[in-house]
Amino acid sequence: MLMSALAWPAQAMANISIDSVRVWPSPDKTRVVFDMSAAPDFTYFTLYQEKPYRLVIDFKNTNRKASLTNLGEESLLVHKIRTSTPKDAGSTRLVIELAEKSDAKVFALPANDTYGNRLVVDLPGKSVKRSGPAKSVAELKERKVTIAIDAGHGGDDPGSVGPSGNYEKHIVLKVARALAEQINKDPAMQAYLVRTGDYYVDHGIRTQKARDAKADLFLSIHADAFTSPQPNGASVWVLSKRRANNELGRWLEAKERHSELLGGAAEIVQTNDTDGYLTQTLFDMQMDNSMASGYSAAEAILNELGTITKLHKHKPQAASFAVLTSPNVPSVLIETGFISNPAEERNLMSNQHQQKLARSIYQGVRNYFMRNPIDGTVFARPQPTRHVVKSGESLSVLAQRYNTSVRAIQRHNNMSGSVLHIGQVLEIPST
Ligand SMILES: [Zn+2]
Incomplete structure (x- = not known):
């Protein structure tokens, strides 16, 4: 007492x-x-x-x-x-x-x-065993394309929370890891994970890390939420210098900005400027190029996502997300689905669906680089010439015409003999 x-x-x-x-x-x-x-x-x-x-x-x-x-x-x-x-x-x-x-x-x-x-x-200060930026590829003749994958939120910023209590930060990290695995299996590409565990990374640091890793494309992975449970489907966002022009876009912009504040980030996006916050002309000029590339990449990703999930929007959406404002690195924000929709929350939690999302995003990214090859990468390699065999042509005739060897044509087309058929399609190797 x-x-x-x-x-x-x-x-x-x-x-x-x-x-x-x-x-x-x-x-x-x-x-x-x-x-x-x-x-x-x-x-x-x-x-x-x-x-x-x-x-x-x-x-x-x-x-x-x-x-x-x-x-x-x-x-x-x-x-x-x-x-x-x-x-x-x-x-x-x-x-x-x-x-x-x-x-x-x-x-x-x-x-x-x-x-x-x-x-x-x-x-x-160093707090976990460091996972460094992408390996230097200077010694390689053809460098790999580097994809920076940014799992949104993390640590004390859970992102959106589903009706069953699942956190966006956990789901997007799983999708990001699955995507990195897909990309690293591709000999032409390598992945760099911006966030590797459950911790928060300031937005400015996320894009800085992508630049340090010499990323060719920056993908920020998120899961959406809305105030009502109905909306569903995936959407893909690119940076705009103007504010979003629809209600959901404005709401999302505000939400992602809010989560940035929630993490205690030092930088705060200016919202008092009606024409966006990118006021420096030079910065704008750098942005224009990467924004156009970002839009093409977003379209390619949307096309693939559309084959495995419902789309909320069929065109890339534009908004002024802070995480997308990296000059010179085309940047895309992917909302993988609505965690606020109970059925979609369950879907997003399933490993199978996470793998599907990862595969389709990977395929979209690959298609984008096939159509927009970067010099010095495998994608810029000259494509083999296709030849349709006509009457009277033999391997030695073709080898002579295309300045290559019979062996090279045989090897490239997995042929054992030398018999050709009229109408047969051969790939002629470029070297
Ligand atoms: Zn998010």
Whole structure:
């Protein structure tokens, strides 16, 4: 009784509580999120003179309900989070022990649709085993086409949530991985996954990573949601310098922008400019070319998606998504379906459907590069000449005419003998 009597004044003074703590390691940083019952009142300082390196946060007028056990296990950077003696009876002091010094950013985020008040600690530094950008292909005579695949959202940003409680961030990561597998099986292409696990990547960093990987195409994978359960089907989006011109487009734009804020991203897209936010002329000129390419790629992907799923829109849609604003890299955003539609949510959760989505997106991408080959890649290789055999022609006659050898024609067409039939179609190899 004495203990509780003594404890009483402290608890009465603490009006705010720390309800849970979440740790999100990613290749470049670890994010620690404290879920608060109200806006946090905090100060912090670092102890970097000696090991263990520590970031100390004082939460004024706050008690702790959250458990601190096993936090930071997944992060190479955060060793543990523990309590320490508070400055006064009503406050809580938490210590984040770090493997190395990190230039921490500590900031509060207000409540939104998904989360309540939060205190966010961003700790730059290697936090998971790094998966580097695409391998250098300089030594190869013909380089591979690199496709950057961006699984939307992640970490503390779940994206849209389906009626059965499934998160967009999980579904799109699975589709992204399946797509990367398809692409890497193709000797002419290689995939670069922008996000490889369950963590958030700022939008500016996503496109920067794609540029660093020398990507030829940037694909951002998402699943849609709407306020009513009816809408369904896939859609493909490309960047526009104008705002979206239909209701759903505007809503989607707002949603993806919202999720960017939700992740605590530093960059905020300007919305007060009616003609879009891309005001620099040079930037615009760079954009025009990649936007046109993006549109062609989007059309090719839509054609293939249309063979395996219902389409919400049969033409590429244009909107000013922040994630698509990468100059020089054609960029496409794919909404794989509506997670807000109960039947489609089930579909999106099935491995079989995820594989189908991946295969059709891959096929669309391949078709696009076949029609728009990039110099120095396999796609730009001269296509073999087709020859229809006419009366009186022999292999040696054809070899002479096309400046090649009988062996080469035989090998290219899987022929064992040398008998030709009138009307037979032969491929004449180019070298
Ligand atoms: Zn999304």
